[in-house]
Amino acid sequence: MSTLADLLAAHTGLTDEQGGHLQRLVGEWQLLADLSFADLLLSVPDADDPHGGFLTVAQCRPNTSATVLPGDEVTHVADAQLAEALRTAMSRGAITVDRGTAPGGTEVRRELIPVRFEGEVIAVLTQAAADTGQRVPSPLERSYQASAADLCHMVADGAFPVVEGNESGLSTPRAGDGFVRVDVDGVVRYASPNALSAFHRMGFTSELSGVVLADVFADLVTDAFDAQDAAAMVALAASGPALEPTGEDRVLRMEVDARRATVLVRAVPLRPRGVATGAIVLVRDVTEVKRRDRALISKDATIREIHHRVKNNLQSVSALLRLQARRTANPDAQTALNEAVRRVASIALVHEFLSGSVDEEVDVDEVVHRLLPVLVDATSAGAPRADVAVTGRFGVLSADLAMPLVMVLTELIQNSVEHGFADGRQGRIEVHARRGLRDLAIRVDDNGAGIPEGFDPGSSGNLGLQIVRTLVEIDLGGTVAFTNAAAGGTSVDIAVPVTADLGK
CATH class of the missing domain: 3.30.450.20 (PAS domain)
Structure with a gap:
């Protein structure tokens, strides 16, 4: 559907300033519709019509009464009788009144209000309401209608809408609010x-x-x-x-x-x-709304502070483990401590992202790109440096999914570096992610030594692979499969169900 700006650009020769005035009028005219208990139509002379026709470019219905124009009038061309009345209102530059029949057969009273900007009439605002005859209005209706009449004259004068200098995102109270x-x-x-x-x-x-x-x-x-x-x-x-x-x-x-x-x-x-x-x-x-907002802000600040403190504590634990590893002479103990350092670092990184999140969600792509250099640089002594490439998209995941998923990637990359390239060959690891509407598929390939004959990842004594299987199957509710790649090396396929969210 064409916007007001599109219709004005296509059918009129109005300037940017004139078009901006009509945009502001449409942005504020719900108040006028509610106060007048009337439907509003904005009509402009159609520059493409050689007969001087008028095109409806915007429509507004009242919240305070039933509409008399149930159909969508935007892009409709005024009939000959109404077009003549619109031309009269524009030429006179004054509010005129006529009567007509709505599409449903309802008798309608119409006020045709010239829209003036900087002294020039550029459009006509039609105010259409059911003709109620001699019914006596209530005090509220009289006050509403008197105010609406003043606003209509301001539209004809070019004094409404009033441009405010504090457009700071505050919502607009409606007439029915108070x-x-x-x-x-x-x-x-x-x-x-x-x-x-x-x-x-x-x-x-x-x-x-x-x-x-x-x-x-x-x-x-x-x-x-x-x-x-x-x-x-x-x-x-x-x-x-x-x-x-x-x-x-x-x-x-x-x-x-x-x-x-x-x-x-x-x-x-x-x-x-x-x-x-x-x-x-x-x-x-807005008392209750502000109370809920304050409660949510306080809760959010508390949760983010908790994540920040958890991250700091985990970094302290990581530093202590790293210090202990340097002072340990036993190679096996040193390797185990270094592995623990990397696992703690990956968890701390997720908490760092959560400390800056307002909705307990993590952009896993950013975490992975931050984590990979740490993993590659911190491999065990003597292991060759592996090149790691990431393609595809993980997307945004909730904290309860992001945490175990990052741990799984940490273990798989660490396992490939330490065991797939233990014979000194040049290493390359490729991580591909495919985010679907209902699942996340991840494939981790390396060009290492591959899975040895008779090796069973499910019963292996390798702690890293046991962690991977436990996290994927229990924490993530997914599946994991280890195979030898056709061109050599190891392939790990992971499928994890995720909530469908097109925006993330």
Whole structure:
């Protein structure tokens, strides 16, 4: 499906700045749809249509009422009657009203709002809602619709959406989360039930109507600087001068900690026809979300600190074993201690990666590339240096799979170096990994002496191969097979089941 940018590029001659304004409008128009209880369509003159047709390039449905346009209208061309109404709205540069029939037969009232940018009308915003006749709206509906009317005039003036200077990744509260309408003096004229509940959780026990909202934030917010910023934000939005489109140093959205709750606050200035009429203040109680986030951050930091300390302890153990190996005169004991050093080092390396992970997962490819030089350089005395090549991809695995898998690779490479090339031949080891949707297949080949006649890896006294078989079959739930390669040397095939994850 084509994006808004694609459609604008293909069907209009708008500049980057004009296209950016329409992008910002579409990014913010869910609020307008919810407040007006209406579907929204964005239409632009189609440059490829010689008859002056209009193309729908974006659509939005309200969360506060049923849609009157259940079908996807994007890329649809307006019929002749609607196209004429759209041309009239563009030429007049003023909001016009007409009526029509929705695809399902519903009578629809449409407001055609010219979208102005830097004095030029570049598109038309259609606001379509069911024609409810003379039904008396509730106080909430009246406040919603009055605010929506102001926003529509701001769209026609080119003053909405307001560019904010603090786009720091904060989410946007919806009208249904908590809606407050304040006048130019910052006095609350209407507060929705959800907004009242949010302020009560913050510690405000009185009615909001008739209260200066900036004073409420100044009293409730625990941090003095945040309290000042929140109060100033509401006051500026309500009665400040017309806001410049740059958005520099403008704070219209922030998260504050009150006495009993954490809330996300957004202020939307209302400046229809350039005259300040107050502001909309949206609030969302995010106390429980922040509590869970803090708990997860604390837990994550604790787990990573544990991995870091385990790594440090294992490195200390490795250093002690290495020191003992140097002071041991017995060659067999020295070999055993050096093997223990490599095993401990491989486990420590996995813990090092886990100490920097936020989800208890390890990129095994990075571990293997870090581990191989250590293994090759630390082979037993007198053993020839082996060249090790790795192809394919291991991918990201959970810690309970990565740890034994790295140990298995350590043992296989170490075994090939020490036993496959014991006769002094030049060594080469190839490790190939193939990550599938449900399994991980690994093949380790060497050009060494191969498996001796009558040698049984399952009953061998070789500790390394016993470790490999135990880890693969029990810890990883996989299979391992040892064979002599056709061209000489040994081949080890390992198959391990993994959870399907296309992204890893």
